[in-house]
Amino acid sequence: MRTISADISDILAHYQTQVNERLEAFFDKKIKEASRISNYTQEVAVNAKEYTLRGGKRLRPIFCIYGYKCLSDNNLEAIIEASISLELMQSYLLIHDDIMDEDELRRGKPTFHIVCKAMCERHFGTNKALEFGENIAIVVGDLLEAYGEELLVNSQFKSEYVKKAVAKYAEIIKNVGYGQILDIIAERKGRITEDEILTIHKLKTASYTIEGPLHIGALLAGAREGDLQVLSNYGVPLGLAFQIQDDILGLFGSEEKTGKPVGSDIREGKKTLLILHALERCKGEEKEILLKALGSQHVTTEEIDTIRDIVRKTGSFDYSKKLVREMTDKAVQAIKDSDFRSEAKDFLINIADFIGKREY
Amino acid sequence: MRTISADISDILAHYQTQVNERLEAFFDKKIKEASRISNYTQEVAVNAKEYTLRGGKRLRPIFCIYGYKCLSDNNLEAIIEASISLELMQSYLLIHDDIMDEDELRRGKPTFHIVCKAMCERHFGTNKALEFGENIAIVVGDLLEAYGEELLVNSQFKSEYVKKAVAKYAEIIKNVGYGQILDIIAERKGRITEDEILTIHKLKTASYTIEGPLHIGALLAGAREGDLQVLSNYGVPLGLAFQIQDDILGLFGSEEKTGKPVGSDIREGKKTLLILHALERCKGEEKEILLKALGSQHVTTEEIDTIRDIVRKTGSFDYSKKLVREMTDKAVQAIKDSDFRSEAKDFLINIADFIGKREY
Numbered sequence: 221m222r223t224i225s226a227d228i229s230d231i232l233a234h235y236q237t238q239v240n241e242r243l244e245a246f247f248d249k250k251i252k253e254a255s256r257i258s259n260y261t262q263e264v265a266v267n268a269k270e271y272t273l274r275g276g277k278r279l280r281p282i283f284c285i286y287g288y289k290c291l292s293d294n295n296l297e298a299i300i301e302a303s304i305s306l307e308l309m310q311s312y313l314l315i316h317d318d319i320m321d322e323d324e325l326r327r328g329k330p331t332f333h334i335v336c337k338a339m340c341e342r343h344f345g346t347n348k349a350l351e352f353g354e355n356i357a358i359v360v361g362d363l364l365e366a367y368g369e370e371l372l373v374n375s376q377f378k379s380e381y382v383k384k385a386v387a388k389y390a391e392i393i394k395n396v397g398y399g400q401i402l403d404i405i406a407e408r409k410g411r412i413t414e415d416e417i418l419t420i421h422k423l424k425t426a427s428y429t430i431e432g433p434l435h436i437g438a439l440l441a442g443a444r445e446g447d448l449q450v451l452s453n454y455g456v457p458l459g460l461a462f463q464i465q466d467d468i469l470g471l472f473g474s475e476e477k478t479g480k481p482v483g484s485d486i487r488e489g490k491k492t493l494l495i496l497h498a499l500e501r502c503k504g505e506e507k508e509i510l511l512k513a514l515g516s517q518h519v520t521t522e523e524i525d526t527i528r529d530i531v532r533k534t535g536s537f538d539y540s541k542k543l544v545r546e547m548t549d550k551a552v553q554a555i556k557d558s559d560f561r562s563e564a565k566d567f568l569i570n571i572a573d574f575i576g577k578r579e580y
Numbered sequence: 581m582r583t584i585s586a587d588i589s590d591i592l593a594h595y596q597t598q599v600n601e602r603l604e605a606f607f608d609k610k611i612k613e614a615s616r617i618s619n620y621t622q623e624v625a626v627n628a629k630e631y632t633l634r635g636g637k638r639l640r641p642i643f644c645i646y647g648y649k650c651l652s653d654n655n656l657e658a659i660i661e662a663s664i665s666l667e668l669m670q671s672y673l674l675i676h677d678d679i680m681d682e683d684e685l686r687r688g689k690p691t692f693h694i695v696c697k698a699m700c701e702r703h704f705g706t707n708k709a710l711e712f713g714e715n716i717a718i719v720v721g722d723l724l725e726a727y728g729e730e731l732l733v734n735s736q737f738k739s740e741y742v743k744k745a746v747a748k749y750a751e752i753i754k755n756v757g758y759g760q761i762l763d764i765i766a767e768r769k770g771r772i773t774e775d776e777i778l779t780i781h782k783l784k785t786a787s788y789t790i791e792g793p794l795h796i797g798a799l800l801a802g803a804r805e806g807d808l809q810v811l812s813n814y815g816v817p818l819g820l821a822f823q824i825q826d827d828i829l830g831l832f833g834s835e836e837k838t839g840k841p842v843g844s845d846i847r848e849g850k851k852t853l854l855i856l857h858a859l860e861r862c863k864g865e866e867k868e869i870l871l872k873a874l875g876s877q878h879v880t881t882e883e884i885d886t887i888r889d890i891v892r893k894t895g896s897f898d899y900s901k902k903l904v905r906e907m908t909d910k911a912v913q914a915i916k917d918s919d920f921r922s923e924a925k926d927f928l929i930n931i932a933d934f935i936g937k938r939e940y
Binding site: 247252257258260261264316320334340343344352355356358359360361362363365366367369371373374379380382383386388389390391392393397399400401402403405408409418423 | 705743758
């Protein structure tokens with residue numbers, strides 16, 4: 221076990237470096253492009269580079285690279301280059317998300333609209349600076365989407381393959397959009413069912429973090445319908461496992477490892493599967509504590525401890541852990557049964573294991 | 581002259597119908613797609629259809645169709661279908677624009693975020709309804725971009741051609757994005773030069789209304805670099821002429837024909853080329869009147885009349901008219917010198933004439 225996990229960390233670290241180097245080079249070209257228009261567009265592009273490069277596990281590009289490796293090993297340079305389109309998409313979606321959620325921190329630093337708010341204050345004063353920041357951030361999200369599309373469509377594969385990959389790219393954005401609408405509405409309704417949560421996870425996390433990137437990589441290697449189906453059988457359950465594990469880490473993980481304050485989902489009033497399951501199974505005082513804490517900015521460490529107890533006592537912790545295990549097993553089985561290249565199979569099996577057990 | 585203008589109106593009406601029919605069919609498919617996810621996503625898709633179909637001259641798809649016709653007449657059905665991607669882009673950009681400008685009316689009806697605000701009020705009450713409306717509208721803008729991309733990449737032309745058309749599609753969005761950043765910043769700075777205005781027009785109007793759509797159509801017919809250059813020599817000056825004529829109509833046109841309240845640019849404080857030129861050439865009381873009116877919601881009809889007089893007296897009206905004429909002539913000359921198909925040449929020459937003289 222130790223070796224496998226060491227291996228996977230090495231592989232991840234290797235491709236993280238590769239992806240980051242290419243992202244850096246890509247943004248440097250864009251900064252040049254933007255500088256030809258004006259100092260301000262240049263400044264915005266510099267900010268977009270900092271934002272994209274300030275962190276992240278680069279899981280999406282890596283899944284894209286291994287989607288390609290399932291079928292081919294011929295043009296690694298080109299697939300790594302193409303894979304960064306997924307990180308551009310990620311920045312684009314995070315920027316728009318943070319505006320909608322009015323979040324001020326992302327990866328430990330100001331969210332993009334807050335960065336642009338500061339830009340406004342520096343150049344033009346504080347009047348309506350937040351509005352300025354949000355408006356620039358909407359446009360920069362749109363710009364990054366176009367950057368990603370441009371990069372992908374110009375990738376060095378057969379035109380026929382590229383066409384299919386771009387269609388998939390648009391499909392992912394569509395899925396995330398539909399999922400986001402459901403998310404916004406669920407928040408307003410104040411109630412949500414387990415089925416609805418799973419639908420949102422499927423549309424947002426599974427499609428966009430694992431299945432979609434795998435498909436794009438595979439399509440660039442000339443994948444057929446059957447290949448895509450196998451990758452869906454792997455990517456959808458693993459995507460769900462990834463999200464549920466995220467929810468578990470949000471409450472039980474260590475702030476040091478996750479980089480997120482423990483209990484931030486609770487403070488945001490997010491009804492994760494973990495919390496919903498507990499809510500449906502507790503009553504009296506415990507239910508009151510849980511409901512009171514959800515969405516409250518003033519939740520104490522003691523209250524978080526109590527909530528952890530409730531989540532354990534109601535069996536929600538075990539239930540979620542079991543779901544993660546079952547989904548991960550399902551994903552692994554789909555890959556084992558496939559006839560993909562063995563290097564890719566090994567990686568996909570190991571990363572599934574890694575995701576199921578990850579602590580960050 | 582009478583015949584030409586009758587001809588062009590017939591051609592425009594013909595393709596408007598064709599484009600609208602296809603848009604309708606496209607949205608019906610998307611409504612079905614969205615209905616499989618939830619009633620809410622369906623409702624949002626229905627609203628997006630109404631918004632896109634409520635009006636518009638469909639100039640962008642028509643330029644795309646004629647970009648294709650410059651080189652080929654082989655697959656009209658497919659080019660009309662592909663051309664509606666530009667109308668989807670247009671809806672996407674208008675929705676995001678209206679959020680940024682906090683506008684409440686578009687084509688005589690509520691802007692998209694106001695439509696979604698009403699959706700919130702109907703289902704969930706008035707609390708934070710505007711915020712809900714803006715958030716859904718950001719996502720729907722993103723969705724429409726993905727719809728357009730999906731439609732274009734699935735169009736029935738050679739993969740190699742489609743690839744280039746999609747790259748152009750991304751380039752247009754990029755240009756509009758850069759232009760929009762300049763626009764937001766110019767508004768904050770409160771001052772702008774004639775050069776800066778022209779740069780914004782080039783990035784926003786010219787690229788996105790005329791040159792870009794022509795390029796996409798031509799690329800789908802297999803255009804080469806030289807063909808694109810000719811279309812740029814036509815599209816860029818004509819795009820500028822289109823915008824300046826827009827500014828003129830905004831102050832001197834009839835509300836009945838343009839559908840926009842006369843002087844709305846003045847009320848919004850928009851420094852058009854027409855106004856900037858006048859501002860630089862008047863002084864004393866006249867300058868005061870002009871500066872006071874810019875951005876004021878309470879401008880009277882009398883004040884608009886006075887501003888018209890100032891714009892005439894300073895020669896700005898004639899200067900702008902002359903620019904429109906010169907730019908239109910330049911565009912026409914570029915097409916006359918080309919070896920494109922004669923049907924397309926005729927249309928492009930006539931539409932340039934039409935744009936230069938249009939009253940709406």
